[in-house]
Amino acid sequence: MSETDKPVLLRMRDIHIDGRTEEGWQPIIKGVDLTLHKGEVLGLIGESGAGKSTLGLAAMGYTRDGCRITGGSIEFDGIDLVKATERTRRSLRGRRIAYVAQSAAASFNPAHRLIDQYVEGPVVHRVMSRQEAERDAVELYRRMRLPNPEEIGFRYPHQVSGGQLQRAMTAMAMSCRPDLIVFDEPTTALDVTTQIEVLAAIRDIVAQFDTAAIYITHDLAVVAQMADRIKVLLRGEEVEEADTRTMLSSPREEYTRSLWAVRSHVSPAKPRPAPDAVPVVSVRAVTAGYGRMDVLHNVNFDIHRRRTVAVVGESGSGKSTTARVITGLLPPRQGQILFDGQPLPPDYRQRTREQLRQIQMIYQMADTALNPKLRLRDLIGRPARMYLGLKGKALEERVRELLRLIELEPNEFIDRLPSELSGGQKQRVGIARALAAEPRFVICDEVTSALDQLVAEGILKLLDRLQGELDLSYMFITHDLATVRAIADDVVVMQNGRVVEQGPKDDMFRPPHDPYTELLLSSVPEMDPDWLTRLLAEREKGKAGAAADA
């Protein structure tokens, strides 16, 4: 597997990059070396803020607005990208170094068809004529295993699903047959089942064209499948770099080991509730939807006191809609929500303040869930003031108490704005705001999916602890099975608005499964570098077997 005998394609020496903040220029990358050989795939891993993307983009001689390279050299195939003119750099970009962005949906121009965006590179760089490029596109679409490769290019981005877009973007990056592609978290925004297809397609095409790649991700299991070597970054500095298998089996640094250990948290099993216990919340035969479309079909499940119910499913499965029905934002067409056995009014506007107080919600995107113009004092204090009538000193004391509860130092944080917090801190504030109401039931909507794993783990531990201390029941909406494993007591698996399987966690992770649950479970990447190869082989075999059976 060693690539070191191949010629060097990219060599970055002692790169320093600064970013502009209100306090002036601050270093983002503090002297990183990077060497990449032809045809080699390097995994860049680290938490958010580690400088992965900045470094990846620097490999193209590109810095985002508000960033600048302050030192070091970037030598691509003998050309120094730092010293080169913008024109030279531009002629390399797209032609010899290509980029695949995290969100294909946002990175495709919504105003143009896929094919127009595909041919733009080859035509502008005078690599091929438009006709040649269009023919070539179909070929690459086919290789990327896109459905209807002849036609798909003539669609607009919004007409194509996320996973397909991500593959189309990889095809687009390949259009000039570059020597190097920078993949910037290409599968992060995708569902697990889709992720597998994209990963496989990327891996194959990179191998076929012997393209070198820098693969940026925060997901170790993913990078394990893709990279030949892995470099770990922390706050703009290199922690360590090694060959993938070595890195996985015996990381040298403490930080790396902590990354590896993230997935270890498992909440202790709790006794099952008594059969006659009244659930805190019952979802009874709920059918609901928007406009004329039904999104939920006859959904039933209970959430018992002090238990965490994880509602699992891919995007579009109806998880979040269920939450909206429970909170009263979306009155159901049929069925009802019981709280302590008593039916709740379907519309939140008809619920009493007390009923509203009992059910609180924590949102996935803390950025949009916290009013960016309010300080923590007001953000957290408001529910306490509203529901509990706290004022003045008492209110301040309560806010401080809540801040301590979510492990933020009150003196330091009480007067901050959300924009002055990190992602994990924001999510904690979201939790504190929910807790300020002193609720009995909290809906957590993908609360960890936007966070780094270490941070996410901290949040999960916090939630777990609070459940015990404050006698809370959780409904945990997630697509991440690792999270389920870590925190859930009971699991509800949803697909297309229906509950396909539900029961205690231990039962769920033990076969036999519903086929959909099986698919979900098997799609979760594992740390084993051979996992993807093996899984694909197994699925191929399964398909062949199914064909043979038929």
Add this chain to the structure above:
Amino acid sequence: MTDTKFGQVSRRGLIKGATAMTAAGLILPFGAGGALAEPKRGGILRLAQGSGSTTDSYDPATWDSQFVQVLNTARCGFLTEIAPDGSLVGEVAESWEATPDAKVWRFKIRKGITFHSGKDLTAEDVIASINYHRGPDSKSAAKPIVDPIVEITTDGPDVVVFTLEAGNADFPFIMSDYHLAILPANDGKIDPTSSDGCGGYVVESWEPGVTARLRRYENYWKPNRAWFDGIEMTAIHDAAARQNALITGEVDVIDPVDLNTVALLQRAPGIRILSTTGTQHYTFAMDTRQAPFNDNNVRLALKYAIDRQELVDKILNGYGSVGNDHPIGPSQRYFNKDLPQRTYDPDKAKYHLKQAGLDSVSVQLSAADAAFPGAVDAALLYSEKAAAAGINIEVVREPNDGYWSNVWMKKPWSAVYWGGRPTEDWMFTTAYAAGAAWNDSFWDHPRFNELLVAARSELDEDKRRAMYYEMQEIVSNEGGVVVPMFASYVMAMSDRVAHPEQVAANWTLDGFRAVERWWFA
């Protein structure tokens, strides 16, 4: 040249008097250069005026702006015409005579006048044209002046007889009013929408509020008139645009000229300013029925608190003369030369205030530029000067829109513009007689009223003069109107335009007749 016309009527003393009436005066300094060469035919006169509205029409009952007045004076004939020297001459009427009590008037209609349509002008046309303004259904602005006519009949094919309710020595003057155009009649009625007329110019096209094009009427009966081949009249409301049009040579004559910049305009090459002073005056009329204006001492105080010369200098830029609180101009026949000129005297103003038992007085003065150009500024200057006499004048700028219906004669004290009337009687009757529709000071003075009626039919020149002198004195000392200034009509024209040495001053643009009387040099 007009001798023959009047040969017949001059035997009658009254009429003689009438022909000698000098209603207005004359050319002022800046005009002299224009009257050089002999008149000659040719050219299209392009005339820009500051009025004219899209709502203008051919209907003589509604002619209210200078644009329609000039247009229709060019298009139509009238019974009588005021000559440049202020005397009255016949137009459609060849001659006229009255009974000694001046109650019955016989007008002999000139033969050989044809309308643009080719129809001959007859006595019936005259009767229908005047009748249009009379009667209960009349909506004409001229109704008040023809109301005293009791009956109109013919006496033979070319004589029209007017019978008045009371004697009026100035009746022929009234027949020169711009509303009283002689229009073709059909079944005893004129068609107010028709463009036909018997004047020197035929209307080719008229887009109200924008332009009118006229061409010379080839069968016009006046031999030495209507020199231009055609007229192009444009409404340019914006003063600056009007000046620009003249400076850039896009028009030949503009009227009026913005007085603020007249000095600058004069310096422009090839441009001449013409101004005429006559009967046009600006007033501040107060409602004498209301306090504090019901006290003549307050009125006098206000009259002493205005600096007339400053207004003439700053508002008229010198194009005018100071007024003496009565509406008769210095060029008029019975102007009271003996009445001392009132001047700015804050002490006297204070004295009169004291007499009224007041230390100071606060009043509102309504003004808008619709009242007269610069009215608001004039009011401001007034207010500044009056402060020294303990008179606090708050100037209220009213909207131009609707000024005459909503402010004038509605607000207790407002700025007013008067084009003036060619005779003393007409002026006083219109705006100072008790109960007159436009008596804007709501003034009722028994002695004045008595004199007015007496003077109207008084035939003795000296007695008449004495009466009018007294009336001016009464108005000046007891009237409810401050008359600070007589304003000249100020026009500007290119060097190419020539006009007779004497230019009429009864109205602007040579008594609305510039298009007929002027020519290209």
Add this chain to the structure above:
Amino acid sequence: MEVLTTLFWIAVAVSVGMAAGWLFLRVLATALPGRAGRVFRSAPISAGFGMLVILIYLLVAILAPAIAPFSEREVVGGQFLPWDATHLLGTDNLGRDMFSRLVYGARNTVGIAFVTTALAFLLGSVLGLLAAAVGGWLDQVLSRVVDVLMAIPALVFSLLLLTIFGTSVVTLILVIAVIDSTRVFRLARSVGMNIVVMDFIEAARLRGEGLFHLIVREILPNASAPLIAEFGLRFCFVFLTISALSFLGLGIQPPTADWGSMVKENAVLITFGDITPLLPAGCIALLTVAVNFVVDWMLHRASGLKE
């Protein structure tokens, strides 16, 4: 040659403006402690220039009686006197001191424009955000009413209203404010629409917050950037509206000096190449440019583009 001289003076003016703006920013950055100082340090020169101009205008407006040598209505000399030591900028058509009128004009014009715009924003943004927050029929009704009002040309509409209600300063302010508020409504509503779909609004609704809290505490603070930007533009347009109304004979009551009417009063002079009318017009233009420079900077900061 004349063109060259003009260009030269323009260049001089621009350079002086830039230098002043830069200097002002330095002063602010050093004088203000902590965050605020840093904010100004990174501000572009154009914003510094804008803030400096606005500050000067405010000072002039506040200190008008102390600065102006004469009163705004006092007739102090002949008409159109040339510039000299007594009458720095000469006199106007009635012999009033031009410089004093310009100084008082700052007070009147800026004051009236500010009150008008503030009123327009109060009305427009409250209703607009209300429409966005409540939605449903209220939104429909308000939006349709605003559509109707906006379809009537503003100048003609204000002409009608001012003729009906008279032309005191109060009616003038109210009429312009009401007509302007329709434009503000539209903006506020569309900005509000983008905010009400955010999770924190949903959270506030689920908390059972009342409408007032929702609008004032949750939506308004987040809608402020575009609203302030619009405020800057609208503020300047008020001068123009007043000026256009003066053209039609409405507008501010004399002898109150306001730049819009002053432009109108002296405008004819430009026909003869006299630059007097440029003075009030220049005052308006300078303030407009200054306000918009600052607004651009604020928008830029709010947009998060770091360039």
Add this chain to the structure above:
Amino acid sequence: MSKIWIMIAKRLGLGVLTLFAISIIIFLATELLPGDLARSILGQSATEETVAAFQRELGLDQPAHVRYAQWLWGAVQGDFGTSLANRRPIADLIGTRLANTMFLAIYAAAIAVPLSLILGIMAALFRNTWFDRGANAVALSAISFPEFFVAYILIFVLAQSGLFPSMARIDSTTTFADALYKTFLPALTLTLVVTAHMMRMTRAAIINLLASPYIEMAQLKGMPPARIILVHALPNALAPIITVIALNLAYLITGVVVVEAVFVYPGLGQLMVDSVSKRDIPVVQAVALIFAAAYVLLNLLADVLATLSNPRLIHPK
């Protein structure tokens, strides 16, 4: 596409309702105006008797709601009546003026729209350079001068030197080329008045998108800056630009009374102002409805174009 037709139909329906509401508002407003046609025509010469006679003749003595109903009944049948002031059919009165107004509006738009788009795009391309700031400052200065003042300056500079006429007098005999020449100054004045707004919006709409991931993507594909602005940013910025263009076009049609007055241009604005001051209600109504209709239609057009410019709306999933 059928969505667009439904939208057009709905908006047209709303437009008709808007026009109806406007006709009521204008009617009420003109009713509330002090004075009436008779008084304003007779002016200083009005007396009670003549005013009454005038009113009888025009039917103004009838109650307001009767007059409105009569007007509405006529208007629904396409008959807008005759001018009260000079008894001319309103259709005749308005016809040429509407054509003139449209001519000037289209002329000005033909200069202003491309100009402001080009300037706006260039300002976005060279953002934060001196070109950007300079263009911005000049444009802002241009809009902060009152319209009539801009017109005077242009006349002083361009008309007094004899390059262009200071009056834009055109009539049915004027040839097209001549009309273009004669109305150049008013068109230029209007251009200066509206360009700044459109230019700033174009610039802002484009710059607003420059932080989008797809713009970064285009940069990383090595696309030249001009292509990024034109091909990648502009198509996505069209909706706000079109909206602001529509607003400005509406302004060019409905808001140019001052420019008409200065250049003696026979357009609808002057007619409207004259008719308001003379209380010629049927004319005011007709012109107001034309203005409102122009506004409604332009907004509708803007929405349709904005929809067409957005593939999400015309190519459903």
